[in-house]
Amino acid sequence: MLRGLDISDMLIIDRLELGFQPGLNVLTGETGAGKSILLDSLGFVLGWRGRADLVRQGAEQGEVTAWFDLPPGHPAHRVLEEAGLPGGDELILRRINTSDGRKTSWVNDRRCSGEVLRALSDTLVELHGQHDDRGLLNPRGHRAILDDFAGNAAALARTRSAWAALSAARKAAERAARERAEIAAExxxxxxxxxxxxxxxxxxxxxxxxxxxxxxxxxxxxxxxxxxxxxxxxxxxxxxxxxxxxxxxxxxxxxxxxxxxxxxxxxxxxxxxxxxxxxxxxxxxxxxxxxxxxxxxxxxxxxxxxxxxxxxxxxxxxxxxxxxxxxxxxxxxLDAGEAAQADLEKAVRDAEAAYAAAAEALSAARATAARKLDKAVTAELAPLKMERAVFETRIEPEDPGPEGHDAVSFTVATNPGAPAGPLGKIASGGELSRFLLALKVCLTQGQSGLTLIFDEIDRGVGGATADAVGRRLSALAADGQVLVVTHSPQVAALGAHHWRVAKAVNKGMTTSTVVPLSPPERVDEVARMLSGDQVTDAARAAAEALLAG
Structure with a gap:
């Protein structure tokens, strides 16, 4: 999990040193205070492709360092080994961006490429929000998500192996037929x-x-x-x-x-x-x-x-x-080619049968897992005040390939009888946030070691619904680490650790700061989120009630 983030000269951040803890970490602050800059900086050190103008104005370079705990068996160890990089129980990522756009990366003080950073980030952090085109909202990744949920690694390996054998058999038969035709022509x-x-x-x-x-x-x-x-x-x-x-x-x-x-x-x-x-x-x-x-x-x-x-x-x-x-x-x-061609064609038919069996077994496993996932997501939607919504994992045939012949997509209908459609197109902002949260709760059961980041996933909801969102986030963080950027006081009150992001102007220079909040400071911050700029006694009392649970 993410243990710390050190940011220097990135956008409006002069210098920040942040330490994160297991459980639910909430970041709050007024709009424009710099919460998104924190995510931009974290995405930068993880190798994600984002905005290019990250270096603070007037600085020669910006630098971000992040460090993670790596328990034994964590998938990041395999990435480090394949890249020939040193491992251990701690992983330190550092990346520099110069004012002219050049980027340099290090992993455990060893130079590496942005591709290695991105491979590591896939094992370390997941970002979820209304503009998350890397994860749950990208239909191209839904089949892989379903396979992970189903534990289809072995079935996938058999299908890929059968596809490779089939491809090789077809190529051999086609090559022999082509050569025989060329010989027959002369x-x-x-x-x-x-x-x-x-x-x-x-x-x-x-x-x-x-x-x-x-x-x-x-x-x-x-x-x-x-x-x-x-x-x-x-x-x-x-x-x-x-x-x-x-x-x-x-x-x-x-x-x-x-x-x-x-x-x-x-x-x-x-x-x-x-x-x-x-x-x-x-x-x-x-x-x-x-x-x-x-x-x-x-x-x-x-x-x-x-x-x-x-x-x-x-x-x-x-x-x-x-x-x-x-x-x-x-x-x-040529004289012996007819018999040899018949043998090759038989090998193709045998390979087709083996692939069909493997692909059908994989399809059956996906269908079973899809029903299980739909049931689990539906159960999670009720506490999020979406008991009338319908979530469905659709499996449709597509052209055969190394991962079978199924196209998988997550679809939703917000009300019974309403037409179902793609997750990212049918749901409104608030509904989408809750769908994503419910889906993620189901997908992460039994997983550990992954840091989940939710960027204003509670946008568009309030009251009891926001409280339900916060409680699901808290449950999700019980065995791991969740970072939430939020404007919801109900969500903020459920955090185990709370940071406030603020913006200040000093000598004409705007900078963003992030500070951990003590219990009294949390009361003031939640009260501000409830009442706005004027914090009243009633707001403080409401904040204390929220924090008390």
């Missing part, structure tokens, strides 16, 4: 292309090998005669014979040469070996140059066919084999 091309590729059966590296073989065969006709002539010159009618004759002549003369011919003869023997190796290599080359004249034509035909097919499909010749596999895989997918 089926004729695919089958022709695969047949063409299978018939040619190109292999990786074949194009380069064919090109080399082709060039070799083209050049072989030109060089083979020269190579054969060279082989013949090296053979028995040429160099081989000459070297052999020379070696025999030298061998016959070697015995009489006293060893002078041994080295030359050894060199000739080596030359004979080298010549033999050369002739063997040339012979192999001649064999390689021997080819069937039709082979060149066949090689060229296959080489040109591979290259033409590569150009046709805009791939490299070596990639034709892989490209054929890709096309074949598409055809296989």
């Amino acid at each position: 089926e004729e091309f695919l089958r022709h292309a695969v047949t063409e590729l299978d018939k040619l059966d190109p292999q990786e590296g074949e194009e380069a090998a064919l090109d080399t073989r082709r060039r070799l065969m083209q050049s072989a006709e030109k060089i083979r005669a020269d190579v054969v002539n060279a082989y013949e010159i090296m053979g028995q009618n040429g160099a081989e014979r000459a070297l052999g004759d020379a070696l025999r002549w030298l061998d016959g003369a070697a015995a009489r040469a006293e060893g002078a011919l041994e080295a030359p003869m050894a060199a000739l023997n080596r030359a004979m070996v080298e010549l033999d190796e050369a002739m063997s290599g040339v012979a192999d080359a001649i064999d390689g140059m021997s080819f069937n004249p039709l082979e060149l034509e066949e090689t060229e035909e296959r080489l040109f066919a591979i290259r033409a097919l590569a150009r046709k499909h805009d791939v490299a010749p070596d990639d034709l084999a892989g490209f054929a596999e890709t096309l074949r895989a598409k055809l296989d997918a």
